Amino acid sequence: xxxxxxxxxxxxxxxxxxxxxxxxxxxxxxxxxxxxxxxxxxxxxxxxxxxxxxxxxxxxxxxxxxxxxxxxxxxxxxxxxxxxxxxxxxxxxxxxxxxxxxxxxxxxxxxxxxxxxxxxxxxxxx
Amino acid sequence: xxxxxxxxxxxxxxxxxxxxxxxxxxxxxxxxxxxxxxxxxxxxxxxxxxxxxxxxxxxxxxxxxxxxxxxxxxxxxxxxxxxxxxxxxxxxxxxxxxxxxxxxxxxxxxxxxxxxxxxxxxxxxxxxxxxxxxxxxxxxxxxxxxxxxxxxxxxxxxxxxxxxxxxxxxxxxxx
Numbered sequence: 682x683x684x685x686x687x688x689x690x691x692x693x694x695x696x697x698x699x700x701x702x703x704x705x706x707x708x709x710x711x712x713x714x715x716x717x718x719x720x721x722x723x724x725x726x727x728x729x730x731x732x733x734x735x736x737x738x739x740x741x742x743x744x745x746x747x748x749x750x751x752x753x754x755x756x757x758x759x760x761x762x763x764x765x766x767x768x769x770x771x772x773x774x775x776x777x778x779x780x781x782x783x784x785x786x787x788x789x790x791x792x793x794x795x796x797x798x799x800x801x802x803x804x805x806x807x
Numbered sequence: 808x809x810x811x812x813x814x815x816x817x818x819x820x821x822x823x824x825x826x827x828x829x830x831x832x833x834x835x836x837x838x839x840x841x842x843x844x845x846x847x848x849x850x851x852x853x854x855x856x857x858x859x860x861x862x863x864x865x866x867x868x869x870x871x872x873x874x875x876x877x878x879x880x881x882x883x884x885x886x887x888x889x890x891x892x893x894x895x896x897x898x899x900x901x902x903x904x905x906x907x908x909x910x911x912x913x914x915x916x917x918x919x920x921x922x923x924x925x926x927x928x929x930x931x932x933x934x935x936x937x938x939x940x941x942x943x944x945x946x947x948x949x950x951x952x953x954x955x956x957x958x959x960x961x962x963x964x965x966x967x968x969x970x971x972x973x974x975x976x977x978x979x980x981x982x
Contacts, residue, residue, distance in 0.1 A: 686970070690933060760969075762815030764936020765944055770848075780817015780970070787970035795969060805972045 682748070682790040683755045685801070686783065688763065692799035694724050697757045700794075700801075704755060718750045726758035727779050732770070738755055744785035757785055760795075809920060810927045810978075811962040813955065819971035821856060821888060824929045825863060828886050831925050835883040838865040839874075839919075841893040843900070856888070871896045872903050874915025875957070881954065882924045887916075890930035894951045909953050930955050932967070 685697045698706070707720035709729035717729060733740050747754060761776045787793050793805040810827055814820040821971070828836060837849065838860060844850045857867075865886070868890035870877055879885060887893075897908040920926050934948060959965045964978035 684970075760815060762817050763932045763934065764938060764950065765933045765940060766816065773848075777817040780815065780819075784817065784819040784971045787972055791970060793970065795974075804969055804974055 682753055682786065683792045683794075684783070684790045685755065685757045685794045685796060686760050687796035688760055691796045693757050693759070693796045695756065696794070696796045696799065697722065697724065701755055709758075714746075718746065719768055720726050720751065720754055722755040722757070724757045726756045726783075727761055730777050730779050730782060734775055734778060740782065744789075747786065748789050752789075756786065771784045808925050809958075809962045809963070810925075810964045810966065811930060811955070811958050812927060812968060813820055813930045813932055814964055814968035815932050818968050820931075820968045821859060823841060823966070823968045823971065823973060824888065824927050827862060827927050828865075828884050829863060829923075831884045833957050834924060835880050836863070836865045837869045837879055837883050837885045837923075839877070839887040840867055840869045841871060841887070841889060841896065843871045843892070843896055847971060867936060872900055874912065875918040877915070877919065879922045883921060884925045884927075885923045886927045886929070887919070888929040890928055890954060891933060891951055894954060895947060898947060899951060908950050909957075912954055913957050916961070920961070928958060928962075930958065 685693055687693050693710065701722060704722040704723045706724045707716055709723050709725035710732060712720065712723065712729055717723065723729070730740055730743070758779070762780045767773055787805065790805065791807045792803065794801040794803050812820050812824045812827070840853070842849055842853055868877070892910055892962055893912060897903040897911055898905060916928070934952060940948070959977060962977065965976040967974045967976060
């Protein structure tokens with residue numbers, strides 16, 4: 682498993698496409714669980730989590746499912762926990778869920794790259 | 808030695824900080840808890856952290872304001888969590904330091920550091936959502952930003968935890 686993370690509008694998707702030119706990317710916002718678990722690469726993984734939470738689905742075991750069923754996937758995901766804790770309970774739940782899920786996935790990933798200003802810095806390479 | 812641990816929400820800062828405390832070896836371990844349990848969500852968070860810490864030999868001391876009058880055992884290893892709560896408490900609680908929050912907290916940290924063997928402080932990155940908040944929240948961000956910068960000068964190690972991965976900004980894993 683590999684992760685490419687970073688803030689909004691940092692060029693994460695462009696970086697991911699350049700790193701993995703042969704992957705057909707799946708859009709996290711549009712994907713259902715079957716598509717997610719069979720994708721080679723996912724763009725906007727955080728949007729998948731947000732959509733599932735908004736639909737009232739439980740995402741507590743999402744990391745474990747991905748690790749078990751799609752262990753080679755490349756996930757591109759926005760870091761959403763770097764602001765003031767929001768007043769809105771749903772947004773708080775969303776950003777915390779992204780953090781917890783991505784922390785589990787990062788522990789499992791062999792490579793994690795953080796993209797800032799379009800430049801990728803590898804922060805884990807196991 | 809002093810270690811400053813920072814990161815975003817849900818980034819694995821606490822787990823990293825607890826492991827860092829354990830890495831100092833056998834010692835009396837004190838956890839300074841700063842979150843005031845004002846609603847159910849806070850109490851759930853506190854419970855989650857208690858479960859994470861259980862079995863790691865921490866004594867918990869609740870401290871919402873006035874860190875500088877806290878008396879701690881000599882040679883203990885202390886984990887203070889979280890600076891963002893302590894700053895909010897000093898700013899907004901009755902009996903808090905209000906506009907003197909930054910100085911109050913820095914004196915408190917110096918006082919703690921003068922008593923104990925090792926101090927690990929967890930703080931929080933709340934500065935990068937590009938949102939323009941109203942003045943009170945802007946002031947809170949400013950105070951915490953100033954506190955974090957001053958703590959980083961005092962610290963031997965400054966580490967940002969990104970989804971459980973340590974990214975060192977000062978010192979290093981074997982510094």
